[in-house]
Amino acid sequence: MDFSFSGLKTAVLNHLHNLSQKGEAYDINDISASFQQAVVDVLVKNTVNAAVKMEVNKITLAGGVASNRCLRKQMKEHAKAKGIExxxxxxxxxxxxxxxxxxxxxxxxxxxxxxxxxxxAVPGLRLGEK
Structure with missing residues (x-):
């Protein structure tokens, strides 16, 4: 159930760099929307699959990414189809x-x-500790 986005941002940057080197025009809004959709697709698919595999009936979104309307909507739709809240x-x-x-x-x-x-850096450090 582990997955990673390593390489996705690099692939987009390389694509933009290649287009720029060739002098080809591109629509940054289209590329941004495509990037967002690719991330949402992976998050939704893997999260819902993990919930089904682990036999849980609830998924919680948290952190900054949880404010993304596209992610919220698609996660709800796909999870609901599997009986998951x-x-x-x-x-x-x-x-x-x-x-x-x-x-x-x-x-x-x-x-x-x-x-x-x-x-x-001390990853397990509690707030107020040094």
Whole structure:
């Protein structure tokens, strides 16, 4: 059930670069819409297939991607066809992790909490820990 988007953005960038090198015109709106649809197709297919395989009756969308209207609509349609409910918060509550980290950093800044340039990433670190 593992899947990855590695290579998808690179493929689009290479395609645009090749078109530019050849002097060919392209519609960035069309390419953007095609990219979005490709991502939604993969997310919907793999998520619904995983839910069926794991015999669950609910799918939850969360994070920044959960505010995408196309993803919401297609996930609901495909999941409903398999008897699966899709749950997600209102778009205003679908924040990206980067926004949450920035908010936490802001309050740390206000308190005067700083780290030097030797700081390293610790994925399991809890909010407020160093």
């Amino acid at each position: 899709v749950l997600y918060p209102s778009p205003v509550l679908c924040t990206d992790n980067a926004a949450m980290v920035a908010c936490a950093a802001y309050y740390g800044f206000i308190k005067g909490t700083f780290c030097d340039l030797r700081l390293n």
